[in-house]
Amino acid sequence: MGENLSQPFEKSAMSKDERIQLEREKRIQITAFAFMISLTLLAFIATGSEIIPAVFTVPFIVGLAVIQFFLQLFYFMHLKDKNHAWPNMMMVSGVFLSTPTIIALALLLGETKF
Amino acid sequence: MADNYANTADKSVLWDWLTTVDHKKIAIMYLIAGTLFFVKAGVMALFMRIQLMRPEMEFITGQTFNELITMHGTIMLFLAATPLIFAFMNFAVPLQIGARDVAFPFVNALGFWIFFFGGLLLSVSWFFGGGPDAGWTSYVPLASREHGGLGIDFYVLGLQVSGIGTLVSGINFIVTIINMRAPGMTMMRLPLFVWTTLVVSILIVFAFTPLAAGLALLMLDRIFGGQFFIPGMDGNVVLWQHIFWIFGHPEVYILVLPAFGIISEVIPAFSRKRLFGYSAMVFATLVIAFLGFMVWVHHMFTVGIGPVANSIFAIATMAIAVPTGIKIFNWLFTMWGGKLTFNTAMLCASSFVPTFVLGGVTGVMLAMAPVDHLYHDTYFVVAHFHYIIIGGIVLGLFAALFYWYPKMFGHKLNEALGKWMFWLFYIGFHLTFFVQHILGLIGMQRRIYTYLEGQGMATMNMISTIGTFIMAFAVVLLVFNVVYSAYKSERITERDPWDARTLEWATNTPVPEYNFAQTPQVRSLDPWFYEKVHGDGTMKPAEPLDDIHMPNGSILPFMIGLGLFIGGFGFIMMNMENPIVPPLLVVILGAVLTFGSMGLRSIKEDHGYNIPLERIKKIEKEAS
Amino acid sequence: MADSVDMTKGLPSHPERATLDGKNKFLGFWVFLGGETIMFATFFGTYLGLMSGTADGPTSSDIFSLPLVFIMTMILLTSSLTSVLAMFAMKKNNFKGLMVWMWVTVLLGASFLGLEIYEFYEYYHYGLGYTTSAFASSFYTLVGLHGAHVLFGLGWITTLLIRYRSAGITLTNAPKFYVASLYWHFIDVIWVFIFTVVYLMGVGG
CATH class of the missing domain: 1.20.5 (Single alpha-helices involved in coiled-coils or other helix-helix interfaces)
Structure with a gap:
């Protein structure tokens, strides 16, 4: 009942499989993070330098932002689960x-x- | 924690109502607050109609007239219709899905108090140099810092605060309907009123947030010198119109969809048939909600955005007629071949259908962009939306009041008085607004405070004013009916006085605070009717009889609302000539009160209390 | 609705949604984020509509400095990762890990906010006041609103961290931490669009 809701647990109820799953999930998240960092770098480089023509810069960086948006939502915020x-x-x-x-x-x- | 059970019993009445988190009590508070605002705005309408009764009347000045049109519209939409709808949602939705309370009882109370204090903030404008006067749409530049008076600040902050209340209530309803349904109550078994509540709550979440953004821009413009709407500083006035109508058009559906839901409950109950085309009704609700967001520019056809944009929005607008038509036909087919009982609730519900069709037809007329240049800002528009709002929403609310009244208060409203009220109201309504179509077509402008002799408008305006008085008399009759029935009407102890269909009628009358002693098992659409026909006339329990866990009451919602009121008033004071106290101090006081209460709520863990089994058994025994 | 907790089995693998209360909080917060999306969309739209209206004041390419924005972006993205790591710790009943990663998140968030204040201060001294032009007003409003969200998030998470400094992970505070971390990610999502639409498009677009 109510009393237990404020009580910490001795251990985790996670099975070994779930633990392995969680570690794998963690690796995926860190990969996603690395990917997001590189997308950000790419966006800044594309704007700061003249690698791609100026006309394409806006759609290109907006596209990158949209990809990052989905990465954040689906991986970091677990919408894919x-x-x-x-x-x-x-x-x-x-x-x-x-x-x-x-x-x-x-x-x-x-x-x-x- | 059975030991602290006593905490509802030994509270004083006032403290109990200030701290309650019970959805049924909050419903009654919404009902009372909404009625008070409704009467207030109705009296404003009477004043305006008296002013327009004859050409060149001098009953009130043009300035007062402007303040009255603004307050009438704003109060009716935000502070009368919305809370009245919330009253019935709060009361009926948890009962109809077989839940003990809403998902966040605390937030439910919070929503009420924030709405209430927001309404109060808007209303105190009369004591500080007059109400807002730029119309309920508050278009800039009329409402910008260059032209608008202090009243506009009350409009902005009052709506901002009450909008927060509406928003949190909307979130609460969504979560309640998704997470709190009884076993077996699948999405496609939800009563239509619950469906419309869900859809409307989603609309609230997506429409009131742009409104909050728009009001924030207007506040920043007026109080902190933002340049959003000042053309000389490269601002743009059309921006406000867009943001307002991105909110404003869904708002119309936020109000009318629950009325659709009410009608879809009342008509089957008094036709003794299940709702015709249930899944089509659900689908039509969703389509209307979706299209409702894609049509806002039809309020701005005459702005000059361009022909292609106007055409797209015109077509989208006309498309809404299709799902609405589906609904109209479904109501007609529900009544077709049914065993009809025409009591007051059913009279309101069935007369809703043709009235709403009239309003819908003028809506399609207005959707045609080229002719809209003729209709725009005339009484034709006024007639159109009053046909929707009164013919749709108010009739729906009357039906709901008469239908759910026995469950809410333990006695029926007097039927004879009710029928008198209905007929007077219905005749008065058509008398008032039908002629306004013609007035609009011959060129009478909206929001104009007087007109001249010899323009051919005198007779029709007189008819319109007479109609208003008949309507007002009908509302007085309703208030009388409520008082009369409270003393004279027979008490009801049976569960189901209408022989109705949905789960709320399976509870005891009066409804105990825990609603259902045992959560019911739902086996069909219209579960209560199913058990009456196929079962033994009682709901099958889905759990054994046990202690019931209930949330504790709290004064914090009241404090948060009060804090927002004080903070909002502080912002308004920044625009006052000589504020007695430094405005910043008042803002800080409000913020401390609001955020302090929120922090307190976050820090203090409150797991509620249990109603012991013996007590539940005792209550259940008394009721049966 | 009696939530009976079996303490012997240990912390459930999804402690944030183990109780009805937790499920409600979780869903309610997502609903709120849906609403936030369109509120920010309104401010983004306002900015896009008014960004060329500089009224003889400084323009975006005059004032924006990309290196500073880049550092801010990296800090906020990293704080998003640390709050993810905090949630992993929470699921494993690792209370210390939860606390440490959350405090790191708070520190990163605070340094982001500090840089943002410094940035605004610089712009102000360059001649871009709040009332300079429609562009200035809409820029400060959009980015300032995001900053206000960061500030609120910092206050919120700090309150939680202090309140539960030694409470362990319970079924009451797990949803609170989870929801706070969702909020933090959402702030990051908004920033992704701010640095793209406001800063990058303002400089090179």
């Missing part, structure tokens, strides 16, 4: 509704007619 159907629904809806919002506020301010 099971039992995350409703969180996924909320985030997908949020992103889906954010898109027209951003586009409208950026473009449809009456300065250029569409």
Whole structure:
């Protein structure tokens, strides 16, 4: 009952399999982190130097940001795991509704007619 | 922790209501607060109609008229319709899904108190030089720091605070419906009112956050000199319109979808048939919610965004008529061939259908971008949205009140008075608003405080005002009915006075604080009706009778709301001529109160209390 | 709804969702993050709409310094990793690991916030006040709101760390730590878009 909810545990109930699974998960997370760092580096280099033509810089770095966005959500925030159907629904809806919002506020301010 | 059980019994009444986290009590608080705001805004409408009764009336000044239109719209949408809907959601949803309470009882109370203090903050504007006067949409530059008075600051901060309350309540409902359902209550067995509550709560989460952002921008503009809306500093006024309507259009669906849900509960109950096309209804709700986010620019057709953008949004708007049509036909087919009982609840619910169709048809007319240039900002628009809001939401709320009243208060409302109320209201409503369509088409502008003789508007305005008085009389009759029934109406002890279909009617009347002594096992859609027909007329229990764990009450929600009120007032004081105390001090006081209470809540672990088994047995025995 | 905890078996492998209360907190917080997404989208949209409106004040390419932003980005990304490591420790009932990694997260977050304040101070002295132009207002509002989120997160996590400094991992505090770490990741997600859309596009776009 209620009393036990504030009590620490002596040990973990994790089985050996679960432990191995967790260690593997940890390695994946660290790999994801390394990947994110390199994406960030790439974005900064692409902007700071002239490696890719200036016209492509914006779509390129926005694309990198989107990849990082998914890495964060699916790996660091565990959206890829099971039992995350409703969180996924909320985030997908949020992103889906954010898109027209951003586009409208950026473009449809009456300065250029569409 | 059975020893501290006594803590609900020996509280004073006032302390009990200030600290309660019981969803049924919070529902009643929402109902009372919403009714008070409803009456207040209704009286404002009466004043406006008196002013417009004859040409060149001098009942109130143009400035007062502007303040009245603004407050009427703002209060009706944010502080009357929303809490009244929340009242029924709070009461019915946990019962309908077979839960003991909502997922976060504390947050539920928090939502109420924050909403309440936000409404209070908006309302005190009358004592500080007059209410906001830029219309409920508060368009800049009218509302910017260059042109808007102190009233706008009350609008911004009041809505910001009450919006937080609405947002946290929305989150609470989503989690409740997803996590707290009784065994067997699958998503496709949820009553339609629960479905619409879920969808509306999702809309709240996605619509009230842009509103919070927009209000923050307006506040930064007005109080801290931000340049978002000042064209001379490269700001843009259309920005506000976009953000407002990104929130504002879903807001319409936030209000009307629960009414759809109520109608979908009341019509089957009094047609003695299951809802026709249940899955189509669920699907239509989802489609309406989705499309509701993709159409906001139809409020801005005349801004001059461009023909392609206007066309896209016009088509999306017209598409909403399709799922709404599905719903209309499903209600008609539910009634078709049913054994109809026309009591007050059913009268309101069934007359909702044709009224709503009228409002919907004018909606499609307004969606056509080219002709909208003629309709825009005329009384045609006023007539259109009042057909939706009164013909849709208010009739739905009346139906809900009469339908759930016996469960909430233990006695029915008087039927004779109720029917008088309905007919007077219905006739008064059409008298008021039908002629406004024509007034709009002959060119009467919205938000205009008077008109001239010889413009052909005098007769119709007079009719409209007479209708308003009939409606007002009907509302007085309803209030009288509530008082009369409280004294004269027969007490109800049976579970199910309407012979209805859903789980809330399986509980004892009055509903004990734990709702269900044993969590019910749900075996079908309309589970209570299923057990009455196929079972022995009682719900099958899904767990043995045992101690019941309940959350403790807390004063912290009240304190957090009070803190936000004080903090918000402090921000407004920054724009006052000579504040008596330094505004920053007031803001800090509010912040300390709010964040201090939040911290206290976080630090103190509160696992609630148990109602012992003997006591549950005693309560259950008394009730049966 | 009686949550009976079997203490003998040990800490469940998902302590944050072992009780109904934990499940509710978990889902409720995700719902909140969904709402935050579109709130930030509104501020991003405002910034994109007004970013060219500099009203004769400094423009973005005049003032932004990429090296500073790069350091800030690295700090915040690393703090995201440390809070992930804290969650791994929590799942294994390693209370000390949880505490250490969370404190590291707080320190990294605080240094990020310090750099951001320094950055704003620099811009202000370069001539970009809050009221200079629509660009300035929307820039400070967007980045400042993110900073306010960082500040709130720091206060929140610090409160948790002090409150539970010697409590061990329980089924009550595990959801709290988990939710706080979700919040921290979300701050990082927002920053990814801020450094891309505001800084990189402002300098080279």
